[in-house]
Amino acid sequence: MTQPSSPTVSPDTADNTPRADTAIRLRGLYQAFGADAVALAGVDLDIPAGSFFTLLGPSGCGKTSLLRVIAGLDTPDAGTLHIGARDVTRVAAHKRNVNTVFQSYALFGHLDVAGNIGFGLRMHGHDRATINDRVQKTAAFIQIDNLLGRRIDQLSGGQRQRVALARALVNEPDVLLLDEPLSALDAGLRSRLQLELLRIQRRLGMTFVFVTHDQDEAMVMSDYVAVLNEGRIEQVGTPATLYERPANPFVARFMGHANLFAIRARDATGLTTDFGRLAGEFARADHVLIRPEIMTIHAADAPEVASAGDNVIHGRVRERLYRGSRMEYTVAAGETELVVVDDNRGQGMFEIGAGVALVMETTGVVTLDG
Amino acid sequence: MTQPSSPTVSPDTADNTPRADTAIRLRGLYQAFGADAVALAGVDLDIPAGSFFTLLGPSGCGKTSLLRVIAGLDTPDAGTLHIGARDVTRVAAHKRNVNTVFQSYALFGHLDVAGNIGFGLRMHGHDRATINDRVQKTAAFIQIDNLLGRRIDQLSGGQRQRVALARALVNEPDVLLLDEPLSALDAGLRSRLQLELLRIQRRLGMTFVFVTHDQDEAMVMSDYVAVLNEGRIEQVGTPATLYERPANPFVARFMGHANLFAIRARDATGLTTDFGRLAGEFARADHVLIRPEIMTIHAADAPEVASAGDNVIHGRVRERLYRGSRMEYTVAAGETELVVVDDNRGQGMFEIGAGVALVMETTGVVTLDG
Amino acid sequence: MADAGSGKTGWRATGHLLGLVAPGVIWIVVFLVAPAAYLMSIAFMTNGSYGLPELPFTWAAFKQLAGYGFLGWSPANLYVVGRTLVQTVLATGLVVVIAYPVAYYISRAPARLRPLMLLLVVVPSWTNQVIRAIGWMNILAPGTPLSDLAAALGLISPHMGLYPSQFAVALGLVYNFLPFMVLPLYAVFERLDTAQIDAARDLGAGVWGAFRHGVLPQTLPGLLAGTVLVAIPAFGMYVIPELLGGGKNLMLGSLVARQFAAASNWPFGAAAALIMILATLAGLVVLRRLGRRLGGDAGVML
Amino acid sequence: MKRASTLTLGLRGMWYALLVLLYAPLAVVVVYSFNSVNSSADFVGVSLRWYRALFADDTILAAAWNSAVLALVSSMLATAIGTALGYGMYAHRARRLGWLIWLIYLPIIMPDIVYGIAQLSFFSRLAAATQIFDLGLGTMIIAHVSFQAPFVALLVYSRLVGLDPRLFDACSDLYANAWQRARFFILPTLQPAIVAGFFLALTLSIDDFVISYFTSGPESVTLPIFIWSAIKRGISPEINAIATLMIGTVLAAAAITLAFQYVRHRQSGE
Amino acid sequence: AGKADTLYLFSWSQYMDPALIKAFEKRYDVDVVQNYYESMPEMFAKLQAGGAQQYDVIVPSNYYVPRLIDTGLIQALDKSKLGHLDNIAERFADPAYDSHNSYTVPYQWGDTGIAYNTDKLPDAPDSWAILFDPAINSDYPFALATDAQVVFGAACAWLGKPYDCTGRDAWKAAAREVLATKARDNFAAFNDGTPVLRQLARGNVAAGMTFNGDFTYYKSENPEAFKNIEFVVPKEGTELWVDVMAIPAKAPHPDLAHKFIDFLLEAKNGAQLSNHTYYASPNAAARPYLDDALTHPPAQPTPEQMKALHYIPSLSGDDLQFVQQLWTEVQSR
Numbered sequence A, B: 001m002t003q004p005s006s007p008t009v010s011p012d013t014a015d016n017t018p019r020a021d022t023a024i025r026l027r028g029l030y031q032a033f034g035a036d037a038v039a040l041a042g043v044d045l046d047i048p049a050g051s052f053f054t055l056l057g058p059s060g061c062g063k064t065s066l067l068r069v070i071a072g073l074d075t076p077d078a079g080t081l082h083i084g085a086r087d088v089t090r091v092a093a094h095k096r097n098v099n100t101v102f103q104s105y106a107l108f109g110h111l112d113v114a115g116n117i118g119f120g121l122r123m124h125g126h127d128r129a130t131i132n133d134r135v136q137k138t139a140a141f142i143q144i145d146n147l148l149g150r151r152i153d154q155l156s157g158g159q160r161q162r163v164a165l166a167r168a169l170v171n172e173p174d175v176l177l178l179d180e181p182l183s184a185l186d187a188g189l190r191s192r193l194q195l196e197l198l199r200i201q202r203r204l205g206m207t208f209v210f211v212t213h214d215q216d217e218a219m220v221m222s223d224y225v226a227v228l229n230e231g232r233i234e235q236v237g238t239p240a241t242l243y244e245r246p247a248n249p250f251v252a253r254f255m256g257h258a259n260l261f262a263i264r265a266r267d268a269t270g271l272t273t274d275f276g277r278l279a280g281e282f283a284r285a286d287h288v289l290i291r292p293e294i295m296t297i298h299a300a301d302a303p304e305v306a307s308a309g310d311n312v313i314h315g316r317v318r319e320r321l322y323r324g325s326r327m328e329y330t331v332a333a334g335e336t337e338l339v340v341v342d343d344n345r346g347q348g349m350f351e352i353g354a355g356v357a358l359v360m361e362t363t364g365v366v367t368l369d370g
Numbered sequence C: 001m002a003d004a005g006s007g008k009t010g011w012r013a014t015g016h017l018l019g020l021v022a023p024g025v026i027w028i029v030v031f032l033v034a035p036a037a038y039l040m041s042i043a044f045m046t047n048g049s050y051g052l053p054e055l056p057f058t059w060a061a062f063k064q065l066a067g068y069g070f071l072g073w074s075p076a077n078l079y080v081v082g083r084t085l086v087q088t089v090l091a092t093g094l095v096v097v098i099a100y101p102v103a104y105y106i107s108r109a110p111a112r113l114r115p116l117m118l119l120l121v122v123v124p125s126w127t128n129q130v131i132r133a134i135g136w137m138n139i140l141a142p143g144t145p146l147s148d149l150a151a152a153l154g155l156i157s158p159h160m161g162l163y164p165s166q167f168a169v170a171l172g173l174v175y176n177f178l179p180f181m182v183l184p185l186y187a188v189f190e191r192l193d194t195a196q197i198d199a200a201r202d203l204g205a206g207v208w209g210a211f212r213h214g215v216l217p218q219t220l221p222g223l224l225a226g227t228v229l230v231a232i233p234a235f236g237m238y239v240i241p242e243l244l245g246g247g248k249n250l251m252l253g254s255l256v257a258r259q260f261a262a263a264s265n266w267p268f269g270a271a272a273a274l275i276m277i278l279a280t281l282a283g284l285v286v287l288r289r290l291g292r293r294l295g296g297d298a299g300v301m302l
Numbered sequence D: 001m002k003r004a005s006t007l008t009l010g011l012r013g014m015w016y017a018l019l020v021l022l023y024a025p026l027a028v029v030v031v032y033s034f035n036s037v038n039s040s041a042d043f044v045g046v047s048l049r050w051y052r053a054l055f056a057d058d059t060i061l062a063a064a065w066n067s068a069v070l071a072l073v074s075s076m077l078a079t080a081i082g083t084a085l086g087y088g089m090y091a092h093r094a095r096r097l098g099w100l101i102w103l104i105y106l107p108i109i110m111p112d113i114v115y116g117i118a119q120l121s122f123f124s125r126l127a128a129a130t131q132i133f134d135l136g137l138g139t140m141i142i143a144h145v146s147f148q149a150p151f152v153a154l155l156v157y158s159r160l161v162g163l164d165p166r167l168f169d170a171c172s173d174l175y176a177n178a179w180q181r182a183r184f185f186i187l188p189t190l191q192p193a194i195v196a197g198f199f200l201a202l203t204l205s206i207d208d209f210v211i212s213y214f215t216s217g218p219e220s221v222t223l224p225i226f227i228w229s230a231i232k233r234g235i236s237p238e239i240n241a242i243a244t245l246m247i248g249t250v251l252a253a254a255a256i257t258l259a260f261q262y263v264r265h266r267q268s269g270e
Numbered sequence E: 001a002g003k004a005d006t007l008y009l010f011s012w013s014q015y016m017d018p019a020l021i022k023a024f025e026k027r028y029d030v031d032v033v034q035n036y037y038e039s040m041p042e043m044f045a046k047l048q049a050g051g052a053q054q055y056d057v058i059v060p061s062n063y064y065v066p067r068l069i070d071t072g073l074i075q076a077l078d079k080s081k082l083g084h085l086d087n088i089a090e091r092f093a094d095p096a097y098d099s100h101n102s103y104t105v106p107y108q109w110g111d112t113g114i115a116y117n118t119d120k121l122p123d124a125p126d127s128w129a130i131l132f133d134p135a136i137n138s139d140y141p142f143a144l145a146t147d148a149q150v151v152f153g154a155a156c157a158w159l160g161k162p163y164d165c166t167g168r169d170a171w172k173a174a175a176r177e178v179l180a181t182k183a184r185d186n187f188a189a190f191n192d193g194t195p196v197l198r199q200l201a202r203g204n205v206a207a208g209m210t211f212n213g214d215f216t217y218y219k220s221e222n223p224e225a226f227k228n229i230e231f232v233v234p235k236e237g238t239e240l241w242v243d244v245m246a247i248p249a250k251a252p253h254p255d256l257a258h259k260f261i262d263f264l265l266e267a268k269n270g271a272q273l274s275n276h277t278y279y280a281s282p283n284a285a286a287r288p289y290l291d292d293a294l295t296h297p298p299a300q301p302t303p304e305q306m307k308a309l310h311y312i313p314s315l316s317g318d319d320l321q322f323v324q325q326l327w328t329e330v331q332s333r
């Protein structure tokens, strides 16, 4: 569990740089629902203030449970939780300065848009004028001020998402929690709203804790990502760290790497794997990870292959998928298969069954344990 | 409306090569629901036997209407329809040798899996032994023979899809129609089932008419794609043809090209566009299309830029998205923006606001009318 | 305050639960379960010389119910049960036959007309059941056009009316319960998946096959819910047989009522009531089972 | 689609036939209430004499008053009790409350006649012993509430089950304490179900005859009981007149309901 | 409303002069609430089911008095509160059903006969044949009463036995006769005496069992509708009844109840009652004030008819159970 020192993705403008302090500090969080449903199995985590922080993991890994503990909707069985400097482990939800954007938004159907956005202020007993004013300002910021009089069922999915966001933001919480706010949307809307969410976070400089099970989404949006698995944190880091230096096979597979192989043997000159030998000097490890981008595909008898030196893998095209801008080949080599991507920059294609050679830059090869 | 002479993607094995004859011939199909809802506005189409043929288009363009006419579930207002050599325009659905896999599968909840698969055979009056036998064989082929006794509500989405497929295939139709059979599934399952469907089609050599509104899906799966728009066919061709040589801006945009620009002026040495000039000899046309893959991104002062010659576009990074294997940049140039993709092969990244140069291979630039 | 979403329990949660449900539970237990239990206990008491229950406990009332009385064995009670069952089945069947196409028709009507159409079906049941019976008494009495027509057709003897009669009872039951079948059927028709009809046709089914496999199975949950709402109250119906039947061919409800409201034999009446409840429960269990077997989700049924 | 027209025609015919079936009995009641003679075979002339008789009769006016009191009081009580019951069942649905459902189904499935007689025998015994459960408006209200409340509870419960459970979390997350949650979320959200429950209770009360009949006392005659005993005394046009007034009230209620539905529909927009 | 007290009167329908109620209300500044029944079994059931503590005055017929006393449903009268007891005619002073009028005071008396439509049944004899003989009425709807003993008595008389027949064989024979009659096509319904008159007027039935006074009352009220309706006292014998006033055991206002009974015992009030209902009065002192109509048939049967009139026997125990089972049987088949 490495905690990175600085984000790799820089923010939009200078004054919104993530603050150095910690917004949320979790220690030894444990939560179980009955004997065999352990949702959180001891979570330690520091979430830097002002960052876009993502909890990523497969379904049932404990993402929602963690978020609910932070929001105060559930009390953990063990462990402590600080928001800023304050220990809020036993503080009720409605007394925490944290707000949530729920998965399907959980907007109040009996209130109009303005009523929804102003709900938190109303509960805090603000007067009508203040509420109207702040609702108006927040709505304008999120660009939904023209919708304030609408009923919830008159809104589109994207509009609802914005209302849910405004309803949380208007309270100026220390931390905004977002539980898969995009998972119910179709692909087009989803990628538009990803961008919008990111821009809003950048402009406000507020800490966002974002939950998703989609690694692509996590990568596009986050300053930091924590990968969860079975109630534990597998790795924390920037998207690039997770993609390029996964700490273990679980993270590697979850980040979409198909070419992960157990190392059978290792000696001074290289490794033996399922697809054959790999020459070079590698650290002692269990697995080797070869990202598709570090390989190029060539005809078996192409001149580049001869000049490429040691690290060439020979194989046969088993399958190929045309994806417009690129072609995805599945190549059978040794006892296994590798996936390699070729961009369609005018060169020819390889037929299924054709013999090919994959040329690899050894510097891009990653070894990992676990 | 060009009809390609041969598929570019070759099939798995020799004997499943698409047959040269035409499975379905549509002429002048017209269908309206009331005065202003014209679903099919005159469709002429030949679907080659044995091909995986996809109808692609935005919602409401008439895909389902066309499929229903082929299935015989609706009768067209005008036009003719041949399946093989037979004119079936006025033949009732249950007398056509065509079967459909419906969007949400439309499985019969009151029958178990075996009952569903055997339904068509039962309606055709086959005896029990024949039905059992053929259901068993088809189920084995689709690898759901272990599910035969299950109730439909005990199946997962992917299993349902296979049952729906088996229910249609067991009748050995001349043509199998599939109406967005994958659109209800989540991304992971979807791409697995895409492959599976493709393999089944290849093994059977049957004509598949597949409907989708997802260009990625269409590209991955199809021998030929027909792009529909407002009840008309905009273009028919192989995926590569559509992607690389779209017939008009509608097709280009629908195939996911962001870099499409109107041509302002044209002279002997090049074109003037929104982002600036483009040198080279181009045919007279309205639009120019620059696919992201034909550009490479460089620092404004990089040596490659100086040596690249004329076709260099200077701009400034406006936005960038980290996608693991690649980085997607939006670059502001002239009065517009271009999208360019850089694969993450170890080189550095460009910060937002950085000045960059896009180097282009002019041979990849496409011009089009409309 | 217990969390509406959480499954955690504790003393405060228990207090919260009791605060909410206790009034309702106590009300029903004290004012319905206790009376019902008392009534059931009456069934096992001795009939006093003027019809009131007395100790000791005996089976006498059930013996009488089984047909054993001062006259030896008599099938009279079987007549009553048989008549009640026939009327129930007949009325339910007729209601289905009428409600099924009507519910379908409403579900296919333009969306803005549907609330009006449903309301038109339901409104008569907002009046009191006694008033609905009066209407039929007016229409079916001797000398009315309908009665004269029936007499002319030879369906009834001349000078007689269609009311009072078993026919009037059946008609009254159908009229009374029609809305209770239309509503659940409408609900299933409204979300009918027409793709299943297409699928059946696509797979070679003709009109009947498309209905049998594409429509009927989808509507079964509504059909069963409607049957529960119609058959069970029809089986226990009192007002309509009493008013439209002329009191000459008793049904179970009247048989029970008379033991308390006229003939005075409380234990016998209570025993008959017990049988009614058991028959109702049995019917409900059977229908629920059937519903589950036929794939309706549990929520559809009562 | 083009061939379905015979089917459509048949269905339309059936629909109109059904309307005749549904409304003919009511129409006949209305028409005969204006008949100047007491006969169901002949309609001799139009007259208001039965209405005059009606408004002159104290008993009928008292019965109308009793009906209104019974319906309104029982419906309000049942709505309060049923709403609490439905919400309690929902809020604690994680517990084993299956038995509660049977308690709620019991009044729904119990035949009216058994229901009424059970309460008659019970209350009359209780009254003989305690003098407090004398049959009358009180016992009628008690009886009505006992069968109305379960329906209200089911309506409220099904409304709650249809809600996103995260809405409750959203309340806490937006700083509402338990009371604020009840006041600003639960009650307003349940309002349509509560209103519907109240009207359902009202219709059930108005439709009931049997249970009222067996739990009524000398001074608690309601319109249906009055009409029933009038029928037992031989049907008369006066009864048609009372019935006509009740039908008129119901039709007015229906019109109002419909107007509300359309207004709501319009508000929710297309 | 607003009055000092309320008297709950539970009586046959169409059996009271509203003016008398008004007078009583006025004299004692009370309200009178009336409830009605159409038959003795109905009254008895209501009384058993809580009525005994809700009504102040009831008006049962002679044959139900012993069982009301037996079951403790009525209380002994406090004769000190009944100043006009002496007005009762001698014939009614010590009746068999209630010796020395310890529990009851006679109200009115009359007989049960047949009313029928002379247009539809022009040849009707003064006999139960109107109801029981298909040859007399083969086509027109007709009704029987709902009280077992009333109907069985009629069947007994028709079968040649006395109207007040007793014994299981007699009752079984009567039940068979009723069953056979019920099975006839033109049997319409079981209707009580007062309601059946309205059914007759409306044309719903052509014949039914009813009471002499009610018949006369309706006929005089509405001569047009009743012009074709006649009343006969069957020659085979029929019921003579005396209706009496009694106070339920737990009547809420026994004092007022006594006042009410005594009020009706007053000569003029007794006469006013009979003048209104057309039933004979058991009140000797009332005689001078009675209308002429009450001195001849049908209100006052001829001496010859008198001979054929019988009280219905008071039953209890197994005999009562037997008759009731038989009656349930008749209605169930």
Ligand SMILES: Nc1ncnc2c1ncn2[C@@H]1O[C@H](COP(=O)(O)OP(=O)(O)OP(=O)(O)O)[C@@H](O)[C@H]1O
Pocket (backbone or CB within 6 Å): A033, A037, A038, A039, A057, A058, A059, A060, A061, A062, A063, A064, A065, A066, A213, C007
């Ligand atoms: N109220 C509960 N009762 C019992 N088990 C629960 C409860 N809430 C969560 N769990 C269990 O705890 C584990 C973690 O659940 P959680 O909802 O946190 O997962 P998640 O990562 O949010 O999954 P998803 O992506 O599907 O939303 C799961 O195994 C789940 O079944």
Ligand SMILES: Nc1ncnc2c1ncn2[C@@H]1O[C@H](COP(=O)(O)OP(=O)(O)OP(=O)(O)O)[C@@H](O)[C@H]1O
Pocket (backbone or CB within 6 Å): B033, B034, B037, B038, B039, B057, B058, B059, B060, B061, B062, B063, B064, B065, B066, B213
């Ligand atoms: N039964 C119908 N009645 C009226 N209009 C219809 C009907 N069926 C289709 N249409 C109209 O015809 C046009 C084409 O519809 P169709 O269902 O074929 O589109 P589609 O391409 O399948 O869209 P989608 O991707 O949303 O399924 C649409 O404008 C639609 O509204």
Ligand SMILES: NCCCCN
Pocket (backbone or CB within 6 Å): E012, E013, E014, E015, E061, E193, E194, E211, E214, E241, E243
């Ligand atoms: N209407 C009064 C009838 C009395 C019979 N005993």
Ligand SMILES: [Mg+2]
Pocket (backbone or CB within 6 Å): A063, A064, A065
């Ligand atoms: Mg979750």
Ligand SMILES: [Mg+2]
Pocket (backbone or CB within 6 Å): B063, B064, B065
């Ligand atoms: Mg479609």
